Amino acid sequence: MTPARLAQQHVAGKQEVMREYMLRTRPGGVKGADHDALCDLLEVDDPSRVIFEQGRGRQAVVRVFPVNPLAKMRAITLEDLEMDEDGCIRIGSYYDGEPLRMRVHDPETGNAQRIIIFGTTGAGKSRALQAFLVACKRAGIVVHLADLKGGQSVPEATGNCATHVRSLKDAMGMLRAAVAKAEARFQRYAEMGRSGFLINNPDPLEYIVIDEANRLLEKGSPFRAEAARLIKEIGRTGRSVGIGIVLAAQAGHLDELGGSDTLRAMLKEGEVILLRWSSQMMAALVGDGLLPAGENLQPIPKILGRARTIQRWGTPVDRSKEKPNSQGMCYHLTSARPTSMARYFLVGSLSPHEGYDPEIRRLYGSAPPPGEPLKLIFPSVDEGPDGKSATAPGDGGHGTDEDDAPLPPMPRTLKDRILAALAEGPLSEADLLAALDDDGGKEAKRGSVRTTVSTLRGEDKLAPKDPSGLITRNN
Structure with missing residues (x-):
């Protein structure tokens, strides 16, 4: 369909219903679209109402909605967070109503998952992570969490995870302990003649979760190289013995994931969620292979609503609606629909609280978390951060000052x-x-x-x- 024909159909059918245009591109044609130009062509002043989706081959579809279908989402429920027969939980919805699902456990192979959540500041990473943590606790999955924002990123997780640390050095102690645990399981399963993991037979499924992982893996971090190596080892050895890895990070570039090609390739095989991003991040994602060559994604605006227009001098301007309201909008890059826009269900309250969010605490429930805390492992003072480690007594997952190597x-x-x-x-x-x-x-x-x-x-x-x-x- 030519642009002129597309515009003609739009002008002829101005009505408050969803309009759909099926397109066929030229042979070897586009993998995306200039979204602003498309909205201008359709005379739509709210870019979030126009959804472009490329199908296989030469097919594409443009849908124009009366209002953005993802503008308002219902609250997440405990039923959503129950693992189904495929080991998945429902975390949200695509723009067309299909459930957005994330795999937590693979019942066919028994493997734990590798999960990474990308997004810029304020895009909704913390709430997305809360949904995963609640699902794990309710399913009896053991979680060892490093909240590298000093515990402020997911405060309601306090008391709801087996291990909960808040500093770089304690996160390293947790990673070392997790690798040691994975290696012990690996040896024990080999002696049993077992080639895979059976959940709760005899061991529970466990996850190492690192929020604000870019603080641990970015250039300048004193533990960058070792952290990348340990995370890679958990992803390689741990997944087959029931110990998975989850990273939530602000960056999407290889250099800010420890500079490890193996680590990045390993995570691409898992569950990759992309929330609102920066233009530099998108270029990196495509360059690093998280999106097929030539593909691009419709931008997620910070503010949903009409595009800003030029106004005459002296005209009063209403700024009351210019508040960020697209938190939780995302793409599931490793799903069957990597270029379809989706959004997380609402996790917690819309308004801030003086203390813990009561809605999130209600989702967690009052029962103690499953599993035992890891005994953090620190290198001896003489060995430095990349030397072989010696086990410290630990204090229930928070480390001990006398056994801690000083942070460079x-x-x-x-x-x-x-x-x-x-x-x-x-x-x-x-x-x-x-x-x-x-x-x-x-x-x-x-x-x-x-x-x-x-x-x-x-x-x-x-x-x-x-x-x-x-x-x-x-x-």
Whole structure:
């Protein structure tokens, strides 16, 4: 169907019903669409009402809704979070009403899952993670949680997980303990002649969950390399002995997942949920292979509603509706519908509370969490963070000061931070600025970074300016 014909049908049928246009692209044609241009063609001032979906071959569909079908979602229920015969839970709905399901356990192979939830700040990662944690507790699945936002990201999980830690070093102790547990199960199952995992026979299904995982895996993190190695080991060995891994992270680029190709490839085989993203994240996702080449996704706006228009000078402007309201809208990239927009059911209350959200606490219930806490493992002081570990007594999952190896100091000066960011290899100026934004230090202005880079070159700590624009550290 030509654009002119599409527009003609739209103008002829202006009515408050859903309109559907079936399209056939040219041979080898588009894998996506310019969404703003499409809305302009259809004379629709609310981009979220227009859904474009590419099918197989040369088919595509455009649907125009009277209101965004995902604008309002019902509250999630305990029935939604019960595992079905396929080991899945219902976490939300696609725009056409089909349930959005996420696999928690594979009953055919017995394997635990590898799950990753991406999204920018305020996109709904924490509420999405809460749904998973509630489902695990209700199903008797043991959870060991690292909330690397100091416990503030999912506070209602306090007392509802077997292990609950809040710092980088305790998260490392938890990861080491989880790998040791997976290896022990691996040896024990081999002696039994068992090639796979049988849930609760004799061991429960367990998950290692790391919220704000980018803080552990990004450049500049003192445990980056070891954390990537341990997570990779849990995903490789743990999944076949009933120990899975869940990461919730703000970044979508390989470099911010520990720089491990093996780790990223392993996670792509699991459950990958993408909430609202930045343009840089989308380019990285496509480049890293989480989306097929040529595919793109319809953007998820921060604010649902009419697009901003130019107004005459002096005209009063109503800003009352310009509040973020797309939290929980997402794509399930590893499902059968990777380019279909969906949204999580509402998890918890809409308004903030002085303390724990009572709706989320009600979902968890008052029963104690299943399983026993891990005894965190820390390296001896002499070995450093990448040495072999010795078991510490632990304190129910929170670590002990006397057995904790001191955390290596984070870089403080802008010079140190730039050199730390470049330790893994050359970066463009844009990537260097992004790394500095994420390293936990003071905001670095572009001008200050350029001046410091020039100074470091003068000190022979950085290579001379390269025609490609890459900034390289001298070893």
